[in-house]
Amino acid sequence: MEFSSDANQRIARLAAHLQPQMDESSILRRADCRAKGGSPGFKVAILGAAGGIGQPLAMLMKMNPLVSVLHLYDVVNSPGVTADLSHMDTGAVVRGFLGQPQLESALTGMDLVIIPAGVPRKPGMTRDDLFNINAGIVKTLCEGVAKCCPNAIVNLISNPVNSTVPIAAEVFKKAGTYDPKRLLGVTTLDVVRANTFVAEVLGLDPREVNVPVVGGHSGVTILPLLSQVKPPSSFTPEETEYLTNRIQNGGTEVVEAKAGAGSATLSMAYAAVKFADACLRGLRGDAGVVECAFVASEVTELPFFATKVRLGRTGAEEVYQLGPLNEYERVGLEKAKEELAGSIQKGIAFIKK
Numbered sequence: 001m002e003f004s005s006d007a008n009q010r011i012a013r014l015a016a017h018l019q020p021q022m023d024e025s026s027i028l029r030r031a032d033c034r035a036k037g038g039s040p041g042f043k044v045a046i047l048g049a050a051g052g053i054g055q056p057l058a059m060l061m062k063m064n065p066l067v068s069v070l071h072l073y074d075v076v077n078s079p080g081v082t083a084d085l086s087h088m089d090t091g092a093v094v095r096g097f098l099g100q101p102q103l104e105s106a107l108t109g110m111d112l113v114i115i116p117a118g119v120p121r122k123p124g125m126t127r128d129d130l131f132n133i134n135a136g137i138v139k140t141l142c143e144g145v146a147k148c149c150p151n152a153i154v155n156l157i158s159n160p161v162n163s164t165v166p167i168a169a170e171v172f173k174k175a176g177t178y179d180p181k182r183l184l185g186v187t188t189l190d191v192v193r194a195n196t197f198v199a200e201v202l203g204l205d206p207r208e209v210n211v212p213v214v215g216g217h218s219g220v221t222i223l224p225l226l227s228q229v230k231p232p233s234s235f236t237p238e239e240t241e242y243l244t245n246r247i248q249n250g251g252t253e254v255v256e257a258k259a260g261a262g263s264a265t266l267s268m269a270y271a272a273v274k275f276a277d278a279c280l281r282g283l284r285g286d287a288g289v290v291e292c293a294f295v296a297s298e299v300t301e302l303p304f305f306a307t308k309v310r311l312g313r314t315g316a317e318e319v320y321q322l323g324p325l326n327e328y329e330r331v332g333l334e335k336a337k338e339e340l341a342g343s344i345q346k347g348i349a350f351i352k353k
């Protein structure tokens, strides 16, 4: 009996679905087919996808129309998260990877790798207290990136970001794959918080507010530039002090409220997707995509610094200068640089030791 070509395709799709593990080429064919008529779609991996950030981040990326293939890697629970998300009727094809032996398959062919793997803070801890565990995790994962998708853009979320980004850079240098434009420490949550808190003070909708936050991602290294808020606004010294402290301690506010159950996960997933989406729009060739990120930089004497960057087809294609600072911000900048220098050096020394 002859089947129509349409029926043949349906049978082939069913057969592929019934296979416990679809091979890579059929996954990619399916993804390409789903993306037909729209943008070709990007291949994105999340490392640490079963965690507090990883799960909502994976869900939001599954909903992102720019994503055609979504690889979810973790050392625990990734099959369950993958099965769950795979039932969502959105375009991205989801595939799960469990444990170190599957890391290379998770990374092969990826355009963007988002890394929220690692332990979070508990009350009383600093982000630097996470260094001993997270440094090794980031090192291993970045070695995988260097080997399997050296041209991917990397969005690094794992703390302490001020040290994990230098660690990643050293791993890539050692592997001979380092391109500073493609390594971005995610500081979007600081901007998201700053927009929210400033909007509260100004009585505006947070979606109308944009606050550049520069420096790094920890304590005094988080430096909101309130003099450059859009729409242009002025603040009393008390408002400036209140807002700066609240933005710098936003992470601790959540850690204390969660009382031992971890740190920001939902707002972080939102921020990570905002940033990843900007990276994908840049990769697609959209013009004028600008976000703050912690990147290799010549803006100060430090080798890494967070400022606004323009995202393009090759990553952070332009790193913007700080712009005019007021006296309060100049003092803050000196404090930020002092702390950042030590954190950056600690990361570099971890790989060079």
Ligand SMILES: NC(=O)c1ccc[n+]([C@@H]2O[C@H](COP(=O)([O-])OP(=O)(O)OC[C@H]3O[C@@H](n4cnc5c(N)ncnc54)[C@H](O)[C@@H]3O)[C@@H](O)[C@H]2O)c1
Binding pocket: 047, 048, 049, 050, 051, 052, 053, 054, 073, 074, 075, 076, 116, 117, 118, 119, 120, 121, 130, 134, 137, 140, 141, 156, 157, 158, 159, 160, 161, 186, 187, 188, 189, 190, 217, 262, 263, 264, 265, 268
């Ligand atoms: N950059 C930021 O703004 C920001 C914001 C919030 C949290 N964070 C950081 O993100 C990290 C994750 O936070 P969370 O709340 O999701 O923690 P979590 O403990 O809920 O999840 C972390 C996940 O990482 C996985 N993991 C551990 N080792 C791994 C490895 N070797 N390979 C792959 N996966 C591994 C764990 O199994 C877990 O599923 C923490 O370091 C936290 O401090 C950063």
Ligand SMILES: O=C(O)C[C@H](O)C(=O)O
Binding pocket: 120, 121, 127, 159, 189, 217, 250, 251, 252, 254, 255, 263, 264
């Ligand atoms: O505060 C933390 O430890 C997590 C994260 O860096 C945050 O800013 O929420």
